[in-house]
Amino acid sequence: MRLILLGPPGAGKGTQAKMLTEKLGVPQLSTGDMLREAVAAGTATGKKAKAVMEAGKLVSDAIVNAIVSERLDHKDCARGFILDGYPRTLAQADALSAMLRKKRKPLQKVVELVVDDDALVERIAGRYTCAKCGEGFHDKFKQPRNAGTCDKCGGTEFKRRADDNADTLRVRLFAYYKDTAPLTGYYHAQGMLRKIDGMGDITKVKRLLAAELGKGQKRRT
Ligand code: AP5
Ligand code: MG
Secondary structure, X not given: OEEEEEOOOOOOHHHHHHHHHHHHOOOEEEHHHHHXXXXXXXXXXXXXXXXXXXXXXXXXXXXXXXXXXXHHOXXXXXXXXXXXXXXXXXXXXXXXXXXXXXXXXOOOEXXXXXXXXXXXXXXXXXXXXXXXXXXXXXXXXXXXXXXXXXXXXXXXXXXXXXXXXXXXXXXXXXXXXXXXXXXXXHHHHOOOEEEEEOOOOHHHHHHHHHXXXXXXXXXXX
């Protein structure tokens, strides 16, 4: 499956992509995660991206396209991928089309998670992740089964993202509506866009997404 998950900051792209990787056996390609790793490692790309990300603005198309192009060549993408947070501009969407055309592996689905702005703010404000394995949690919507211990790896340290604050979120939402929302028209015009209601709880959205992805798939016998 070659899939894009579209949606504003906090819509649940990462949460759903992580669960889908296990189900579909394809990797999650999150440009946000890749850029955060580059920042943490202090690479040349990380140094260029750090301040831009902290401000909630978009990193340049050239940097992000190069990261994705390199990542798509990894072996684990042979059976497909879930793009999370990319493309984010029309120029990135064109670049992705060109990359996939060259590889003769066209996109199969683009699914938008539709979520109200108020819910986005609440989801972003309560988000935290396991410092060891990256599993995502939420103060209200997804607490660890045992308080203070990661369900997945047993880690006991957690972290919050530097850009998850009210001021930066405003800038991120502006960037989303200005630069990324036009992608829904771009993919709609190509007959690829599907929208699902992202307002339900994590399990409900997971079910809606599975149903959408199941459409048009040949049943395995
Ligand atoms: P990125 O990391 O992509 O951040 P984002 O798009 O702002 O999206 P988020 O990760 O904030 O939200 P999400 O949809 O993944 O939500 P999540 O599943 O975590 O990008 C960060 C920065 O990197 C950008 O600002 C930019 O600077 C740069 N960047 C990245 N890609 C780029 C690109 N292509 N071009 C240029 N720059 C780029 O869920 C949020 C919380 O809600 C979690 O706590 C979760 O537990 C909870 N939750 C999830 N679903 C539900 C639900 N259904 N109900 C209740 N709670 C839920
Ligand atoms: Mg994310």
